[in-house]
Amino acid sequence: MTDTATPVTVDGSGAPPARRRFLAWVSLGLASLAAAAVGVPVIGLLVAPLARPVGDRWHPVGPASRFRIGETVKVTFADTQSTPWSGRTAATAAWLRRVSDTEFTAFSLNCTHLGCPVRWVAGAKLFMCPCHGGVFYEDGAVAAGPPQRALTRYPVRVSQGTVQIQTSGLPIT
Amino acid sequence: MAGSRLGTWLDDRTGIGALVRRLLDHPVPPRVGWRYVLGSATLVAFLLQVATGIALATLYVPSTADAYQSLQYITHDAAFGRALRGLHYFGASAMMILIGAHLARVFLTGSYKFPREVNWLSGVLLLFLTTLMAFTGQLLRWDQDGVWSEVVAAEQAGRVPGIGRAIAHFLLAGDRIGGPTLTRSFAFHVFFIPALIFAGVGLHIYLVLRTGVSEPPEVSAPADPRTYRPWYTRLLEREGRPFWPSAAWRDLLFATVVLATVIVLAWVVGPAPLGKPPDPTLVDASPRPDWYFLWYYALLATVPHWLESLTMVLAPVIAIIVLLALPFVAGRGSRHLRDRPWAPVIVLVIVGGVAWFAYEGGRAPWSPRFGADPIAAAVVGTTAGPVSDGAQLFHDKGCEYCHMIAGTGGVRGPDLTHVARRLDRAQLVSRVLGGGGDMPAYAGTLTDAELQSLIAFLESRR
Numbered sequence: 293m294t295d296t297a298t299p300v301t302v303d304g305s306g307a308p309p310a311r312r313r314f315l316a317w318v319s320l321g322l323a324s325l326a327a328a329a330v331g332v333p334v335i336g337l338l339v340a341p342l343a344r345p346v347g348d349r350w351h352p353v354g355p356a357s358r359f360r361i362g363e364t365v366k367v368t369f370a371d372t373q374s375t376p377w378s379g380r381t382a383a384t385a386a387w388l389r390r391v392s393d394t395e396f397t398a399f400s401l402n403c404t405h406l407g408c409p410v411r412w413v414a415g416a417k418l419f420m421c422p423c424h425g426g427v428f429y430e431d432g433a434v435a436a437g438p439p440q441r442a443l444t445r446y447p448v449r450v451s452q453g454t455v456q457i458q459t460s461g462l463p464i465t
Numbered sequence: 466m467a468g469s470r471l472g473t474w475l476d477d478r479t480g481i482g483a484l485v486r487r488l489l490d491h492p493v494p495p496r497v498g499w500r501y502v503l504g505s506a507t508l509v510a511f512l513l514q515v516a517t518g519i520a521l522a523t524l525y526v527p528s529t530a531d532a533y534q535s536l537q538y539i540t541h542d543a544a545f546g547r548a549l550r551g552l553h554y555f556g557a558s559a560m561m562i563l564i565g566a567h568l569a570r571v572f573l574t575g576s577y578k579f580p581r582e583v584n585w586l587s588g589v590l591l592l593f594l595t596t597l598m599a600f601t602g603q604l605l606r607w608d609q610d611g612v613w614s615e616v617v618a619a620e621q622a623g624r625v626p627g628i629g630r631a632i633a634h635f636l637l638a639g640d641r642i643g644g645p646t647l648t649r650s651f652a653f654h655v656f657f658i659p660a661l662i663f664a665g666v667g668l669h670i671y672l673v674l675r676t677g678v679s680e681p682p683e684v685s686a687p688a689d690p691r692t693y694r695p696w697y698t699r700l701l702e703r704e705g706r707p708f709w710p711s712a713a714w715r716d717l718l719f720a721t722v723v724l725a726t727v728i729v730l731a732w733v734v735g736p737a738p739l740g741k742p743p744d745p746t747l748v749d750a751s752p753r754p755d756w757y758f759l760w761y762y763a764l765l766a767t768v769p770h771w772l773e774s775l776t777m778v779l780a781p782v783i784a785i786i787v788l789l790a791l792p793f794v795a796g797r798g799s800r801h802l803r804d805r806p807w808a809p810v811i812v813l814v815i816v817g818g819v820a821w822f823a824y825e826g827g828r829a830p831w832s833p834r835f836g837a838d839p840i841a842a843a844v845v846g847t848t849a850g851p852v853s854d855g856a857q858l859f860h861d862k863g864c865e866y867c868h869m870i871a872g873t874g875g876v877r878g879p880d881l882t883h884v885a886r887r888l889d890r891a892q893l894v895s896r897v898l899g900g901g902g903d904m905p906a907y908a909g910t911l912t913d914a915e916l917q918s919l920i921a922f923l924e925s926r927r
Contacts, residue, residue, distance in 0.1 A: 338649075341639045342631050368746040375644030379530020381612065382643070385746035401748060406765065407620040408613055409748045411835065416863030417910045422751040423617070424766040425831035425867075425877055427905050435905035437831070440770060461640025462616060464623035464633045 350449070350456040353388060359396070359455065364389040364412050364430060367398075367457070386446055386457055387412055387419070389430065398457045399432050400444040404465045410443065419443060441465055492705030493712045494680035494697075500574065501678065501712065502719035503567035508666060509720040510560035513727065514598075517553040518655065520545075525605070527651035529644050532607040533742050540736065551731030557599055559727050561757045564595050569812050572791075575800025576679035578688035582792035584672045589788045591665045594658055601654035603755045607647055608740035613752035615646060624774045642745060677701065678712075682801040689797060751832065759826030760819045766831045767822070833866035834875035844871040846925065855922025858915055862907065870926065878904060885927045893923050 307315070353367035367388045374382035387399040387410075399419070401409045408423035418435060419428040427436040432443035444463040449456050476482035524543055526535040539546035568588065571577055577585035600618070604611045619633040638645035677697060686696045706712070737755065741747055754762050768776045802808060839860040847853050859865055867877035888896070897919060900906035911919065 339635065341637070341645065342634050366746070366748065371641065371643070373639075373641070373643065377528045377530050378644040379528070380533075380742055380744040381529040381646075383744055383746045384641075385748070401745070402616065402620075405620075407616040408752055409745070409750050411748050413835075413863045413866075415861035416905075416907075418863060418905055420833045420835070420863070420866065422832055422835065423613075423762075425833060425903075427833075429905065429909075435900070436903045438766065438770065438773065462619060462633075462637065462642070464620060464630050 348458055348460045350451075350458050352454045352456050353386075354455055356390075356396075356450050356453055356455050359388065359390040361390050361392060364414070366412070367455075369457070371459070384459060386459065387443075388448070388455065388457070394450070396448040396450070396455060397432070398446040398448045400446060400459075400463050402444065402463055403439060404434075404441040404443060404463070405437070405439040407462065407465075488674065489709035489713075490707045491674055491677075492701040493678045493708050494684065494700055495704040495706070496681050496684060497678060497712050498681070499715060499719070500570055500681070502716050503563055503570050504673075505716040506720045506723050507560060507563040507567050509723065510556055510563055510727075511595075511662065511666070513556040513724065514553060514560060515659065517549050517556060518659075520549050521553060522655060527605070527648050529607070529642075529647045529743065532605070532647060533739070536606065536608075536739055540739065547735055548731055550736035551734065552727060553602075554736045555727045555730045555734075557602055558757065559723055560595060561599055563723070564592055568592060569816070571679075573802065573808055573812060574679060574682055575685075575688070575805065575808075577792045578796050578798070578800055579690050579693060580688075581672070581676050581679060582796055584669065584676060585792045586789060587665055587669045587672060589785070591662060591669060592788075593785065594662050594665060597658050598654065598662070599755070599757050601650045601658065603758075604650045605647070605654055606737065606739065607743050609743060609747065609750050610740045610752050610754075612642060612743045612745060613750060614754060615642060615650070617752065621777045624777045626778070678708075679800075682799075685800050687797070687799050749835075751835075753826075753829070756823065756827075760822035761826075763822040763826030763829075766829070767825070828876075830876040832875075833863070833877065835866060837865045837874050840865070840870050840873055844873070845922070851918040851921040852925045853922075854918035855920070858911075858919045859922055862910065862915075862919070864919075867904070881923065881926055883926055885924045888923075890920060890924060893920050897923075 349372045351369040351372070353369055359365065364387055366385055368383055368385040371378070371382050371384045385401055387401065389397045389399070391397055399410075403410050403421040403423065403426045405421065405424055405426045408421050410419040410421045410426070410428065412418075413420055417430045419430075419432075421427070421437065421439075425437045426434070426439040428439070428443050429435045432445065434440065434442060444465075446460070447458040449458075472482070521539065524535060524539050524546065526532055536550075540550055541547070571585065571588065600614075604615050604618075615637065619637050622632040622636055623629040625632055634640055636649075637643075638649040680697070680700060684700070686693060741750070753759070764776060765773065799805070837860070840856045842848050842853075845853055845856040859868075859870070865874040867875040869876055869880045870882050884893070894916070896904070897911070897916065898906060898908040
């Protein structure tokens with residue numbers, strides 16, 4: 293075996309190693325660029341919902357005179373953020389309680405344990421969750437079961453005799 | 466003869482014939498028996514899902530407005546629609562059971578050891594992807610359970626520290642259930658995850674052919690990197706037999722039995738029933754996951770509060786890490802159960818635990834029984850007076866949702882059929898008013914007269 297001064301091993305193309313290395317890097321670079329050019333809009337579309345500004349509106353749910361003091365009722369209204377193809381899922385609801393002549397409280401339907409819809413059991417004056425048995429008092433405080441937090445409240449106001457609720461997205465607890 | 470000439474020409478230009486012959490003739494070790502049919506049956510179940518899934522996708526409308534109606538149409542009107550939904554539903558169940566059984570078998574025969582570590586890793590990946598398919602598939606049913614499963618999944622993801630909210634909104638495709646929620650689950654269920662499964666299956670089969678089927682531990686040599694490969698090669702030369710048909714007949718027979726079972730169940734039992742419509746304002750819901758997630762649902766109702774977020778976030782991560790680490794921690798040495806007596810114990814504990822939690826999940830003793838009928842007059846013993854009034858209150862105030870009397874009512878709290886034998890009047894009053902444990906306090910809910918009647922009723926329960 294003889295050592296040559298320039299250990300140029302030449303492949304079929306006759307290109308020296310430095311040139312092959314350069315070509316390899318250019319090829320990989322171009323491929324990465326192309327992948328990124330396609331990947332940005334694909335990934336961008338998927339993560340866009342994370343950045344979407346949440347503009348929550350006030351939803352009218354009925355004249356104040358319809359609600360009796362001490363009663364808790366379900367109010368339903370259309371979600372203004374829904375898409376045209378949302379169908380029935382565009383409907384949303386809250387538990388509305390008239391505490392006094394002027395004071396209303398609105399609770400999210402979602403149990404603070406894992407989000408299942410709590411039911412108002414009027415006789416017991418309790419909210420009960422069908423999933424894992426969470427129970428809340430009429431003021432939303434935890435009464436029993438796995439939940440650790442009171443029911444999420446929505447802001448309520450009475451404007452020109454109409455009760456309005458400001459909802460936000462699913463409360464992630 | 467024209468056919469044979471065409472075949473020769475095609476084989477000459479493509480080499481496919483040679484490839485197929487190599488696949489069919491690859492030698493398998495001796496005494497490879499019925500234990501080795503689970504992987505191929507899982508693959509057959511997957512192919513069944515692909516075929517039935519494509520058929521269903523030709524009618525299913527992945528929009529939150531119309532998905533439910535399109536499923537009603539598929540189930541009740543479309544030709545073979547009900548059968549196809551049934552096949553897809555029981556096919557999913559078969560795939561979950563078979564992939565779990567295959568995993569257990571590979572663990573028990575120590576087949577994850579050298580030189581088949583990456584076979585195991587690709588199998589763990591496929592298990593993870595299959596679980597994702599089961600979950601997203603359940604959502605696509607887009608009835609009430611589908612909607613609330615999506616909500617519960619988002620809430621669970623929300624427990625991840627720091628990025629929980631972001632993951633939840635990624636799953637929901639927004640900050641609430643809406644139009645984009647279903648299309649996202651649909652795209653993952655029919656395009657993204659199946660593409661990964663195809664790739665994973667390809668890798669898995671390639672590796673099985675490359676490393677060879679693991680020999681049953683009775684004839685096994687210890688998995689020693691220095692000696693195993695030459696030993697295995699000699700074993701195949703000496704006693705190996707071609708896969709087709711010496712081993713393949715068992716795979717085909719078992720897969721046929723699996724398919725036949727799925728077909729019979731699909732026709733006789735039918736698909737998972739569609740629940741109420743996907744209307745988030747309908748609060749008369751009792752969301753339950755499909756059977757393969759019931760054990761997890763039960764686990765979340767059972768663990769103490771302080772363990773809850775850990776169970777939701779850390780436990781799945783730990784489970785995946787343990788599975789991935791296994792071939793690196795225990796990748797060598799004897800594969801025989803005689804030298805690994807803990808292996809069947811681990812499998813039994815896991816299978817037993819999952820079965821027990823799944824049973825509890827089906828019973829859901831922690832859930833209030835909203836539909837409980839009032840206590841029968843015969844049980845109450847009277848139709849007038851405070852005892853009778855109390856019995857009515859026991860129903861109206863929701864006591865009965867959680868407490869059973871003479872077989873009627875919930876099982877969340879203690880059975881009160883004979884409560885007066887254990888508790889005196891003062892104790893009863895104290896429990897009702899003050900609550901405690903997992904019982905709400907009724908102090909602000911009952912008038913004095915109501916309390917007297919309720920206590921009178923409970924005191925009559927001897």
